[in-house]
Amino acid sequence: MQLYDMPDARGHFGQFGGIFVAETLVEALEELRVMYEKYRHDPEFLAEFAYDLKHFVGRPSPVYFAERWTKRVGGAQIYLKREDLNHTGAHKVNNTIGQALLAKRMGKPRVIAETGAGQHGVATATIAARLGLECVVYMGAEDVKRQAPNVFRMKLLGATVIPVESGSKTLKDALNEAMRDWVTNISNTFYIIGTVAGPHPYPMMVRDFQSVIGIEAKQQMLEMVGRQPDAVVACVGGGSNAMGIFYPYIDVPNVRLIGVEAAGHGLETGMHAAPLTANSPVGVLHGNRTYLMQDSDGNIIETHSISAGLDYPGVGPEHAWLKDIKRAEYVAITDDEAMAAFHNLCRTEGIIPALESSHALAHAEKMARTMRKDEIILVNLSGRGDKDINTVAKLSNITL
Amino acid sequence: MSRIQTVFSALKANNKKALIPYITAGDPHPKHTVNLMHTLASSGADMIELGIPFSDPMADGPVIQRASERALVHKVGLRKVLDMVQEFRQKDTKTPIILMGYANPIEAMGMEKFTQAAKAAGVDGVLTVDYPPEECKDFIAALQVSGMDSIFLLSPTSDAARVDLIVNQASGFLYYVSLKGVTGAANLDIEEVKARVAAIRTKTDLPIGVGFGVKDAATARKVAAIADAVVVGSRVVVAIEQSSEDNLLSNISQLMAELRTAIDA
The missing domain is CATH 3.40.50.1100 (Rossmann fold)
Structure with a gap:
């Protein structure tokens, strides 16, 4: 029910x-x-x-056990919901x-x-x-x-x-x-x-259209490991991939839901896109009331993130609600931490993740280290990183 | 009787229509705003709609967006806007001031703090573009307690039930948006506006203003023939944009005189 x-x-x-x-x-x-x-x-x-x-997007997208990455991180088992394999490369x-x-x-x-x-x-x-x-x-x-x-x-x-x-x-x-x-x-x-x-x-x-992600994942986790994960982790800009995977899990007890915002250069610098984690005030923008990055006059301030998809000053209102009722937790990952996770996944699993999704991966790494080896984290790998290769190359001072 | 009601009653007694120009506070520079307001009042405006600059003016066309951007360069926030109203009131205690803006700057200040400060500064009415009546019951009540009017938009797409809902929440006057679009958009269809205004009149005794597409004196004249007030926004802001510091006040005064003549004709 x-x-x-x-x-x-x-x-x-x-x-x-x-x-x-x-x-x-x-x-x-x-x-x-x-x-x-x-x-x-x-x-x-x-x-x-x-x-x-099914026929145009290629669903269901698989759930994949990132075994080498799990071993390298050394802690909880990390599974990936492969939205990066969808037609057009994202959720x-x-x-x-x-x-x-x-x-x-x-x-x-x-x-x-x-x-x-x-x-x-x-x-x-x-x-x-x-x-x-x-x-x-x-x-x-x-x-x-x-x-x-x-x-x-x-x-x-x-x-x-x-x-x-x-x-x-x-x-x-x-x-x-x-x-x-x-x-x-x-x-x-x-x-x-x-x-x-x-x-x-x-x-x-x-949310409803995206909830296919979580509906599939619930069934796939049962088939693969016979139970639901201990934690579901997804990146949050506006928050559609996170709502898509969270929503079917809201009523499932003992599954932690963790949204990962973009901390940009670091929350303390003010150059970020993490209204939930930074405790931004509540306001009204784009037709809804939510937590909003704004100045004292109520004007919206510029955000910063290495990932354009997370570069948004607000957040979907349901995430604001899930934060307030404490059903979901929200954390933030810096540009540098996301980049490190990006490279780790590329080299240990042969998957180039989107920079957005790399924020979720980075937090999963942090969490996994603190968890037991029989515990399970499911990360929504919301998109593939081909679109980001220019950004990554530039950071490495490489011209393509 | 509120200032807004007083003005409408006096105009009605003389068989005249209200001219309501819009400017964005702080545009083109905060030092000009109070002078501009006095110029508007002395050259034909019956009331003044004063825009609160906002970073994301979703319902405005490019002209008024640029006005907001010019004002925000000088960090003109809601507190400064209220200071300007207060300064204006030192010399003009008759011309009604209607603040027009978006919900977020008001919520950032806090509803109670805002209504108290706005009343103290001499504001007469507030139009919050992205506050439909269902979402702002507390705000309407707070304005009412402070003796300020809640101005609401009605649009070509508002159906009969919605018109009923809005006229029951509104006070001061109703603002009919004459076209489907943003401020300063294409030309309005005067016959359609006429029919809509007539339909709204069957439901309320409140005066009805028309705006969003009044581009010139000829349109203002046609609108004046069917509405109680003509609201002119983008046209005024364009004149501000195209003026230099030296001819700003004279250009605005000349534009107001043209509009006044057209409306009174």
């Missing part, structure tokens, strides 16, 4: 979440809420979603397929998305191509420069990429701009948000 029953009808997770948008967006969100309610348990919709996850596609199928049912011929590193943009462009939808992706002008290969991928897939020049020219500004597009083109446009943030029903809907 599912005991945990969140959010409420207006998307509140306790004091977090909700619908904080201008009046011009209220009806569009209501339309989306009604349609999602209609389809979320509809057998035909779910069958189509499952079909695409993002699970959600874009769900939302694009909904867009199709709602008769919206045009989809828009925001993207930071470009993974969500690529995943949206991918499903838009497959379904024959027009696709426009908003990306901060700074990110367009830093992530040229993903910009080109989106264009190859037929999407229009619009660089956003306002504000800090990064992910949060891309999200603002996508909202502005949506409010202007409400009648023909579906906004595919890439993480468990935004106004209701997005945090719930994205």
Whole structure:
């Protein structure tokens, strides 16, 4: 029986979440809420979603025992949920397929998305191509420069990429701009948000589409080791891969849920992207109430992380809630620690992880050392690191 | 009677419509804001909408976004905005001031602290763009206790039930957003606005202002014919953006005079 029953009808997770948008967006969100309610348990919709996850994405993604890495770390056994093996290379596609199928049912011929590193943009462009939808992706002008290969991928897939020049020219500004597009083109446009943030029903809907990760993992762990792990570890920017693997475990007793934020240069430097770990104040941004990195005037401050996918000043409202009710724990890993884990996994397991996922790996290493050898950690390896090789090369002073 | 009500009553008695210009506090530089407010009031504005700069103005088009960015360069936060209102009030005790902004700066200050400070500074109404009535019941109550009005947006997509909900929470006046989009977007469809305003009137006695697409004097005139107030934002901010320090006040005064003439015609 599912005991945990969140959010409420207006998307509140306790004091977090909700619908904080201008009046011009209220009806569009209501339309989306009604349609999602209609389809979320509809057998035909779910069958189509499952079909695409299997045949287009390649699910189920395997759970893999990282044996050499476990030995090298010397402690608890570390298992990896291999979301990096999905089509497009990350967990993002699970959600874009769900939302694009909904867009199709709602008769919206045009989809828009925001993207930071470009993974969500690529995943949206991918499903838009497959379904024959027009696709426009908003990306901060700074990110367009830093992530040229993903910009080109989106264009190859037929999407229009619009660089956003306002504000800090990064992910949060891309999200603002996508909202502005949506409010202007409400009648023909579906906004595919890439993480468990935004106004209701997005945090719930994205969680639901991503929960396939945890549902599979629960079954796979039983098959592989006959029990559930002692801890599940996932990185948290907005928090969609973490919610995806956490959600089916919320009601399972004795499974610790640990979200890993980006500590950047270190929490003490202020140059990080870890609102939960750094105890940032509660605020309102992008349609929901959550913990937010902000100055004393309530303006959002710039974040820092080596990984563009974690470089976000807020966090999904359900993570804020899980922190407050102490069902999940949140920690932060620095750029340097993530890089070390990145190299360790490459060399001991033959897997190049995404820099985002490397934060979760780094924390798993730390934890494993303090645990017994019969204990088990499951890490959500949310994406592969091919997209990051330029960043890593640059750090090593290598020009590709 | 609140300042906002007083102004609307007086205008109604003279068969005139309200002109409500918008500026962002601190744009183009904090030292100009109070002078700009006095210039607006002396050159035709009946009330002033004063924007609170915010780092992420999601409902605003590029013009007002840039205004926020210019103000934030000088770290104009909510406390400074309230100081500006207080300074303005030393010489002008009649022109209503409506603060327009986003929820986060208000929450960062704290709701109670904000309502007390805003009232003390001489603010008359508050429009919080990303506070739909369902999410801000405490805030509406706090404003009411302090004697300030809660201004709400109504949009072309608001259905009848929503209009009912909003008119019951609002005070001062209602702000009808004349188009689907952000501030300063494409041209508004005057016939559609007319029909919507008429529909809203069947549900409330509150005055109705129209804004978001009033780009020039001709549009202002058409809007004045069907609404109780004309809100002009991006057009004013563009004029600020295109002015130098020397001609800033004269340009704004000239624009206000044009709009005033059009509305009164």
